[in-house]
Amino acid sequence: MTTWLWLLVALLLLAGLAGTILPALPGTPLIFAGLFLAAWIDGFQKVGWFPLTILGILTVLSFAIDFVATSLGAKRVGASKEAIIGAALGTVAGLLFGLIGVFVAPFVGAVAGELVSQWRKSQSADQKQALKAGLATWLGILLGTATKLALAFTMIGIFAIAYLI
Numbered sequence: 001m002t003t004w005l006w007l008l009v010a011l012l013l014l015a016g017l018a019g020t021i022l023p024a025l026p027g028t029p030l031i032f033a034g035l036f037l038a039a040w041i042d043g044f045q046k047v048g049w050f051p052l053t054i055l056g057i058l059t060v061l062s063f064a065i066d067f068v069a070t071s072l073g074a075k076r077v078g079a080s081k082e083a084i085i086g087a088a089l090g091t092v093a094g095l096l097f098g099l100i101g102v103f104v105a106p107f108v109g110a111v112a113g114e115l116v117s118q119w120r121k122s123q124s125a126d127q128k129q130a131l132k133a134g135l136a137t138w139l140g141i142l143l144g145t146a147t148k149l150a151l152a153f154t155m156i157g158i159f160a161i162a163y164l165i
Contacts, residue, residue, distance in 0.1 A: 100159040
């Protein structure tokens with residue numbers, strides 16, 4: 001029985017690491033669930049409530065980072081809400097095209113969203129502004145993803161230290 005639980009821990013951690021990059025999976029919550037399960041398997045003897053609380057805080061922080069990074073990137077160049085929505089839709093659509101799609105489609109979606117927003121307002125579109133908005137939104141998403149990945153490995157590291165010491 002314990003072997004199956006440890007296998008589930010490993011699967012949750014792998015899915016969580018994938019979820020820090022892929023938007024369809026809740027990355028850090030899956031990692032937290034896996035680490036919590038690992039602590040539970042051991043009866044919380046090696047990893048107690050203090051490290052688990054820290055891990056929970058980092059999990060919540062990852063949501064804030066994801067939102068803030070995308071928003072700051074977009075707002076810095078005056079991107080519209082449509083650009084952010086386009087980037088999000090592009091990210092989901094990019095999953096259909098593999099790893100390249102995950103990186104390219106958010107940019108394309110942000111540019112398309114910005115062009116739609118501009119066209120609605122003035123029946124014309126500034127392509128240069130749309131490209132700037134697309135690039136800034138994409139960089140925000142990329143920075144947020146890198147930060148979430150760093151948080152995910154930090155969570156695993158904190159757990160490993162608490163478990164081994």
